[in-house]
Amino acid sequence: VWECPPSLLPLPGVCRLLSSVMSGTESHTDREEDYRFLHSMLMEKKLHLLFKIHERLKRFEKRSPIPVQEHAASLASDLAEELIYQGWRDEAKELVSLFSKPHFKSLLSVHDAVAQRDFEPTLPPVPDDVLEEDEDSVKIVSLVKTKEPLGATIKRDKATGAIVVARIMRGGAADKSGLIHEGDELKEVNGVSLENRKPKEILPLLACSQGDITFKIIPASPKEEMSSNKKKLFVRVLFDYDPNEDPSVPCKDAAVSFKRGDILRIVSTEDDTWWQACHYGNSNSRAGLIPSQQLHERWRVALQRPRALFRPRQVKRPGFSISFPAGLRRSFRLGRKSSWVREAARSRRWSAGVHGSFRPPTYIEVIPYHRDPKERHRLVVLAGPSGVGVNELKRRLLISDPDRYGVTVPYTTREKRRQENEGVDYHFVSVHMFEEAILNHRFIDYGRYKGHYYGTSLDSVHRVMAEGKVCLLDAHPSKIKHVYTSEFKPYVVFVKPPRIEELRLTRRRAKFICDEEDTNPVRIFSEEDFEDMIDSAETMEKEYGHLFDKVIVNGDIAVAFRELKADLESIEEAEVQWIPAEWICSSPTTARRSCGHLTGWI
Structure with missing residues (x-):
C-alpha cells in the first residue's frame, strides 16, 4: 500500500486520491515499468511543494485579507x-x-x-452627442497602443464616403481584441471626427496617439465565418516579393516579403487580389498581405511583351556534355537540338506567353512530411540546360560521399565495347527488350542516337534507392513528371547559368566533349553557346519552375557545389520537409471569395 509522505498530511483528500491511484495500479503486473515511473513521479519533492503552495493559497483565500496600505510604492x-x-x-x-x-x-x-483593484481597464464614457436611440448602433472601443500596428486596413466607401474597416489582419491586435470587425464604420478616432477625411489623413492621427486609442464605431452587420478559413493551408512560393518595390500594394507596412522557396501559411483567401499569410515558423503570428495567385498572373500577362521571331539557322552540331579543366566522365545525353528546333521552341514559347495558353502556378500547396529513418531517401533530380554543369555537380557529389550518393546506370541497345562493363557503364539490352520497356512506360527519358537507343529506366532508380543511397538523377525538366510522385518524393534542383558576362569569364577554359567519332571531339564554348544556354534556362524556368524546390546559379562551380551539398544535407537533417499536396491529396484548395480593394493600414 502506498504511504502518503508527511509533507502531504495536511491534505487528506489528496492523500486518499493518490493512495487509491497507486493501489489501483499495483494489480497491473504486466505494466510494472509504468507503475514504477508513476510512483517516482508522485514521490517527487517538487510535486509535494506544489501541494503545499496550493494549501497555503487556499487558507489565505479563506481569510479574505484586506490590504493595509494602498500606496506602498510611494510610502x-x-x-x-x-x-x-x-x-x-x-x-x-x-x-x-x-x-x-x-x-x-x-x-x-x-x-x-x-x-486599488486597478487591474481592469476603465471604459470611457459614452460621448454626450450620442442620442439615446443611437446607443445600440454605436460602440466605443478602446485599444492599448503597442509598437506593432493594430492590424487593420481601412478604405473609403465609394457610395457613402464613410471610412470603413476593409480588412482585419489575422493575429493582429484588432483581431485578438475581437472588438473591431470588417465592415465597421469609423466615426471618430480619439475624439476627432473622420467625416470627409481620406484614409491617408487618418494614419497620422493614429501615429501621434499615446497610450490608448479610442474609436467610435458603427458596427457592421454580423456575418458568418466560413469554415474554409479554419483549414491550415501551406504553400511554397515560386517567386521573390518585396512590397517596398511594389507600387500596387495597398499598404507596404501591411504586406509580407518573401523569397522563392519560402513556406507560407495562408490565413485567408477571401480577397481575390490580396491574400493574408504569415511565414511558417515565425514567432510573430500576425498575418500580412501577399499578392494572390490571380493577381500575380495578371501581372505576368501585363508585363509580357512580344518577342521578335528569329530566322532559322540551318546548322547542326553533335551531342555533347560539358567538361571543366579537371576533366570528367561523359554523361548520357540524347544529343543537342539543331538550330531550327531551338528557334521553333522560341516561337512556341512566345505564342504561349502572348495568348496565355501556358500559365504556371505561382504558389504550390504543400504539406509537412516527416521522414521515417527506415524509409528510403528522397530522389534528387538535377536539371538544367546543356553546358551549365549539371553533370559536374553530380560527379562531385558522388566523389564527396560515395556511401551516401549513387547514380543510375543508363540502358542502351548498342554493342558493348571492350573497355566497358555491364551494369557499370551501361545496361546492354536488345532492341526488343528496350522497346517493350518503352511500351510499359519504364523509361524516364530515352532517345535514339546514331541508330541506337539510350535511356534512363525507373528500374535503375529503384536499384540505387534499394541500396539505401540518395539517388542522383540528371533529367530534362520535361521528364520529371515520370518521377514526380509520392513513391519517389523527388527533390528537384534547377541549375541555371549566371549572366552572360560571368559566363564568358568562368567558361573561357571549359570545353565540350563531343562524340568520339567526330573529327573535332573537343570544342570550346562559343558566344552562340552562351546565348543558347541562357535562353534554354529561361524557357525551362518559365515552363517547369513550379517543379523546382531549389534554384542554384552556377557561376563558380566550387561555390555552386558547396551550396548544393549543404542544401541536400539540410534537407536530410530537417525534422519537417514540405512536399506537394497533390502527392497525397486529390486536389489543392482553391477557394476564394471577393472583397473590396484595400487602401490603408492602421
Whole structure:
C-alpha cells in the first residue's frame, strides 16, 4: 500500500486520491515499468511543494485579507528619503538599496494595483452627442497602443464616403481584441471626427496617439465565418516579393516579403487580389498581405511583351556534355537540338506567353512530411540546360560521399565495347527488350542516337534507392513528371547559368566533349553557346519552375557545389520537409471569395 509522505498530511483528500491511484495500479503486473515511473513521479519533492503552495493559497483565500496600505510604492519612496536624511548607516544603506531595485519597485507597483483593484481597464464614457436611440448602433472601443500596428486596413466607401474597416489582419491586435470587425464604420478616432477625411489623413492621427486609442464605431452587420478559413493551408512560393518595390500594394507596412522557396501559411483567401499569410515558423503570428495567385498572373500577362521571331539557322552540331579543366566522365545525353528546333521552341514559347495558353502556378500547396529513418531517401533530380554543369555537380557529389550518393546506370541497345562493363557503364539490352520497356512506360527519358537507343529506366532508380543511397538523377525538366510522385518524393534542383558576362569569364577554359567519332571531339564554348544556354534556362524556368524546390546559379562551380551539398544535407537533417499536396491529396484548395480593394493600414 502506498504511504502518503508527511509533507502531504495536511491534505487528506489528496492523500486518499493518490493512495487509491497507486493501489489501483499495483494489480497491473504486466505494466510494472509504468507503475514504477508513476510512483517516482508522485514521490517527487517538487510535486509535494506544489501541494503545499496550493494549501497555503487556499487558507489565505479563506481569510479574505484586506490590504493595509494602498500606496506602498510611494510610502517606500518617502521612507527612502527619510533614511537618507537620518544618517548613512550600513542598515540604512542596505534598505535604501533594496528599495531602489527594479524588481522590488515592480512588486510594490503590482501590490498597489491589486490593492486599488486597478487591474481592469476603465471604459470611457459614452460621448454626450450620442442620442439615446443611437446607443445600440454605436460602440466605443478602446485599444492599448503597442509598437506593432493594430492590424487593420481601412478604405473609403465609394457610395457613402464613410471610412470603413476593409480588412482585419489575422493575429493582429484588432483581431485578438475581437472588438473591431470588417465592415465597421469609423466615426471618430480619439475624439476627432473622420467625416470627409481620406484614409491617408487618418494614419497620422493614429501615429501621434499615446497610450490608448479610442474609436467610435458603427458596427457592421454580423456575418458568418466560413469554415474554409479554419483549414491550415501551406504553400511554397515560386517567386521573390518585396512590397517596398511594389507600387500596387495597398499598404507596404501591411504586406509580407518573401523569397522563392519560402513556406507560407495562408490565413485567408477571401480577397481575390490580396491574400493574408504569415511565414511558417515565425514567432510573430500576425498575418500580412501577399499578392494572390490571380493577381500575380495578371501581372505576368501585363508585363509580357512580344518577342521578335528569329530566322532559322540551318546548322547542326553533335551531342555533347560539358567538361571543366579537371576533366570528367561523359554523361548520357540524347544529343543537342539543331538550330531550327531551338528557334521553333522560341516561337512556341512566345505564342504561349502572348495568348496565355501556358500559365504556371505561382504558389504550390504543400504539406509537412516527416521522414521515417527506415524509409528510403528522397530522389534528387538535377536539371538544367546543356553546358551549365549539371553533370559536374553530380560527379562531385558522388566523389564527396560515395556511401551516401549513387547514380543510375543508363540502358542502351548498342554493342558493348571492350573497355566497358555491364551494369557499370551501361545496361546492354536488345532492341526488343528496350522497346517493350518503352511500351510499359519504364523509361524516364530515352532517345535514339546514331541508330541506337539510350535511356534512363525507373528500374535503375529503384536499384540505387534499394541500396539505401540518395539517388542522383540528371533529367530534362520535361521528364520529371515520370518521377514526380509520392513513391519517389523527388527533390528537384534547377541549375541555371549566371549572366552572360560571368559566363564568358568562368567558361573561357571549359570545353565540350563531343562524340568520339567526330573529327573535332573537343570544342570550346562559343558566344552562340552562351546565348543558347541562357535562353534554354529561361524557357525551362518559365515552363517547369513550379517543379523546382531549389534554384542554384552556377557561376563558380566550387561555390555552386558547396551550396548544393549543404542544401541536400539540410534537407536530410530537417525534422519537417514540405512536399506537394497533390502527392497525397486529390486536389489543392482553391477557394476564394471577393472583397473590396484595400487602401490603408492602421
